[in-house]
Amino acid sequence: MIRVAIVGTGGISHAHIGAYLHFPERCRIVALVDIIPGKARRVKEQYGLDAEVFLDHHDILDRKDIDLVDVCTPPFVHAEISINCLRSGKNVVCEKPMAASLEECDAMLKARDESGKKLSIIAQNRFREPIRNLKALLDSGMAGPVRHAQINSFWFRGHSYYDLWWRGTWEKEGGGCTLNHAVHHIDMLGWMMGTPERVTSILANTAHDNAEVEDLSVSVMEYPGALATVTASVVHHGEDQELIFQCEKAKIAAPYSVFASQPQPNGFPLKEPDRAFREKADAFIASLPPVPYEMHTGQLDNVLTALETGGDVAITGEDGRRTIELITAIYKSGAERKTAALPLSREDPFYTVEGIRANVPHFYEKTVSVMEQSGDMTFGADFRQGGEKK
Incomplete structure (x- = not known):
């Protein structure tokens, strides 16, 4: 029986709690931690958990009855909490984004290696069937090499979204929609295509004058023989939300879409697509478990x-770091108004939290701060095979 502590009992923690409760024969939530008095206790009562409640993650570090700590806090303390828990001999799952800087990511990886414990960074969209199918179709080589990827990380958040106490500042949220929303799609791009050589970006805040951070970014990523365009937006x-890959032989996408154009002798496309390719792709998808x-x-x-089992986690700290490096390159390019080359060095000012905060644009001043908000947390359109929303 794996004993779990959850640190941070805000909105996203409910997705984690629901997941653990799906496996009552394998794990048990034994501790809940939240800095807001009464919040963890309310969550305990909501789910009927037999768990102890704490206000500070330091209170669980010496506990021997905790095997796994699940970090669901705001991003600015992901590294501190994860490192402390790893050093105390506990395995760690950390919500996205992994950390606020590459320096913090590297410190987390060092703590993992020195402790011998496991570290997994949340990238839950990889466990959606249409995303798995898209990855498998790309890896099969059926469509040929990628020529262009179009990543549409489209979200909507009203003006009050950034009123929550930790949102909307570089200090606590660590960034805007690029870091905290497009992190999902940038992870999937990195998973499917790897790390680009160069990134060119523009950052903007078009609709949220109570936030320092961006609410819109547009980036072009250069790969050998291919380009990717990434739009991050709230x-x-x-x-x-879409992932569209234009490959040599066809377009393939999530939500599931396949289209293979056929050229005429003059190079212009025939009116009818290559239906045989579509049938082949459909059969491949149908064959997957x-x-x-x-x-x-x-x-x-x-x-x-x-x-x-003692096996490896599917999504590692290195995966989380790669995503942070791509996002950091977006911020570096947008702030400096020039192309950023990858990899970023440890000497780069954007390697550290302090360097990022000193160099990024602060669009507006955060003037409203509330501890809690009412309303449901929604997750945007999903990537089901037909593209329908929940």
Whole structure:
């Protein structure tokens, strides 16, 4: 039985709690930690958990009855809490983004290596069936090499979204929509195409004058023989999120879409697509086994399995760091108004939290700060095979 402590009992923690409760024979939540008095206790009562409640993660470090700590706090303390827990002999799952800087990511990796414990960074969209299918189709080589990737990380957040105490500042949120929303899609791009050679970006805040951070960014990433365009936004109505890969032989995408153009002798496309290619792609997708558990449930199932068997976690600290490096390159390029080359060195001012804060644009002053907000947390459009929303 794996004993779990959850640090941070805000909105995203409910997805984690629900996932653990899916496996009552394998794990048990034994501790809840939140700095806001009464918050963890309310969550305990909501789910009927037999768990102790704490105000500070330091209170659980010496506990021997905790095997796994799940960090669901705001980003600015991800590294501190994860490192402390790893050093105290506990395995760690950390919500996205991994940390506020590459320096913090490297410190987390060092603590993992020195402790011999496991570290997994949340990237739950990899456990969505359409995303798994898209990755498998790309890896099969059926469509040929990628020529262009179009990553639409489209979200909508009203003006009051940034009123929550930790949001909207470089100090506590660590960034805007690029770091905290597009992190999902940038992770998937890195998973499917790897790290680009260069990044050119523009940052803007178009609709949230109570936030220092960006609410819109547009980036071009250069790969050998290919380009990727990434739009990160919290100003898009409808939240229609897409991953579109234009390959040599066809377009393939999530939500699931396949289209193979056929050229005429003059190079112009025929009116009818290559239906044989579509049928071949459909048959390939149909041959794949179902994903047993999706989203957070899928990833946390993988973490539990790794702890039970001594195997590796599917999404590692290195995966989390790669995503932070791409996001940092976006911020560096947008702030300096020039192309950023990868990899970023330890001497780069954007390697540290202090360097990022000193160099990024502060669009507006945060003037409203509330401890809690009412309303449901929604996750945007999903990537189901037909593209329909939940």
